Amino acid sequence: MGPEAESIGSRSSETGDVVAAVDEIDGNPHLVVADIAQDDSWIAISETAAASLEEWR
Numbered sequence: 001m002g003p004e005a006e007s008i009g010s011r012s013s014e015t016g017d018v019v020a021a022v023d024e025i026d027g028n029p030h031l032v033v034a035d036i037a038q039d040d041s042w043i044a045i046s047e048t049a050a051a052s053l054e055e056w057r
Helices: none
Strands: 018-025 027-036 041-048
Touching: none
Parallel strands: none
Antiparallel strands: 018 027, 027 041
């Protein structure tokens, strides 16, 4: 069972599928986290500013 997350905005979804990937934005790698069940529901942070997997453990 994964961690529960709640929406900060006005939209929320009980059936959201949240995924993460590293993608290039403006020529720099970014960690992108998105709810693929909703349009325009994503956030990106520079890969160098994102926490590593070891920091999350």
